[in-house]
Amino acid sequence: MYIIGIAGGTGSGKTTVVKEIVNSLPAESVVVIPQDSYYKDSSHVPVEERQFINFDHPDAFDWELLIEQIARLREGKAIEQPTYSYITCTRQPETIHIEPKEVIIVEGIMALVNPELRELMDLKIFVDADADDRLIRLIRRDVIERGRTPETVISRYERIVKDMHWEFIEPTKKFADIIIPQGGHNKKAIKALQMSIGFFLK
Numbered sequence: 252m253y254i255i256g257i258a259g260g261t262g263s264g265k266t267t268v269v270k271e272i273v274n275s276l277p278a279e280s281v282v283v284i285p286q287d288s289y290y291k292d293s294s295h296v297p298v299e300e301r302q303f304i305n306f307d308h309p310d311a312f313d314w315e316l317l318i319e320q321i322a323r324l325r326e327g328k329a330i331e332q333p334t335y336s337y338i339t340c341t342r343q344p345e346t347i348h349i350e351p352k353e354v355i356i357v358e359g360i361m362a363l364v365n366p367e368l369r370e371l372m373d374l375k376i377f378v379d380a381d382a383d384d385r386l387i388r389l390i391r392r393d394v395i396e397r398g399r400t401p402e403t404v405i406s407r408y409e410r411i412v413k414d415m416h417w418e419f420i421e422p423t424k425k426f427a428d429i430i431i432p433q434g435g436h437n438k439k440a441i442k443a444l445q446m447s448i449g450f451f452l453k
Contacts, residue, residue, distance in 0.1 A: 252325060253451050254355045254371055258362040258423055259378030260416045261307070262388030264434020268378050268441060269358050275445040280452060282352045284324075286359020289317040290335050292342035304340060307360065307415035314365050317357075321371050324351045353452060363423035376444070377427035380434040382413075 255272075259265045273281055291313050293304055305311060313333075320330040331346035362368070363375055386408055393399040424430060431440045 252327075252351065252353060252355065253373050253448070254321065254325060254357065255374045255376065255448070256362040256369065256372040257356060257358045257376045257378060258360065258364075258420070258427070259434070260380065260382075260385050260420050261360055261412060262385035262392065263378045263380040264388070264431075264436065265358055265360075265378045267435025268376070268431060268444075269356055271435070271441045272356065272445060272448060275449060276354060276452065280352055281354040281356065282349055283356045283358055284317075284321065284332065284349070286312065286317065286357065286362055288333050288335050288347075289313045290340075290342070294339075294341040296340070298339075305411055305415070307412050307419070309361055309364050309419055312361065314368070318365065318367050318371070321355070321357060321368065324349070324355055325371055327351050354448065360420055361423070363426045364419060369426055374448075375426055375428045377424045377430045378434050379424070379430055379432050382416075384434070385416075 257265055269283055289312050323330050330349050332349050334343040334345050336343055390401050390404045393404045431437050
C-alpha cells in the first residue's frame with residue numbers, strides 16, 4: 252500500500268492534481284480520502300452562528316477519526332468514511348464504505364499539518380499557487396458549488412482564509428517531499444508524479 256498526502260491552500264489546484272493522478276491509475280487500485288469529510292459536526296451550533304465557524308483552522312477537523320481511519324486502511328481494513336454538508340455545516344448520517352486499495356490519497360488544505368497523520372504517509376505533496384489564482388478559484392467554486400455570493404467569499408477570504416493560510420498551511424511546505432508550483436497547470440510535474448506512482452504499482 253502507498254499512502255499519499257496532498258496539501259495546499261484553498262484553490263491551489265489540489266483537486267486537479269488528484270484527478271490527474273487517479274485518471275492515470277487503474278480504477279480498482281486507488282481511492283481518495285477528502286479531508287473535508289472530516290470536519291467536526293456543528294449541528295449543536297445555532298444555524299445563525301455557523302457562518303462564523305473558522306473552517307480554515309486545524310481545530311475544525313476531527314483529527315482523531317481521520318488518523319484512526321487512515322491507520323485502519325493501512326492495516327488492510329475497510330472504513331466507513333463520514334460525509335459532511337457545506338450547506339448546513341453538519342456531519343450527515345450517511346457514510347461511504349471504503350475498501351483499502353493499493354494507493355490511498357489523503358487530500359485537503361491541512362493534510363500535512365498533523366504529525367501523526369504525516370507518519371502514515373509514504374509520499375507528501377504540497378500543491379502551490381499564487382494567492383491571486385487561489386482567490387479566483389475560490390470565488391468560482393464557492394459561488395457555483397456552495398451557493399455563496401462573490402462578496403461573501405471575498406469577505407471571508409479577507410477575514411479568515413488569507414491569515415489562516417499563512418499561519419497553518421504555507422508552513423507545511425517544509426514537510427513535503429514534492430512541491431508542485433502553479434498547481435494543476437504544471438503538466439510536467441504532474442506527469443512526473445504519475446510516472447513515479449505508476450512505477451510503484453508495477
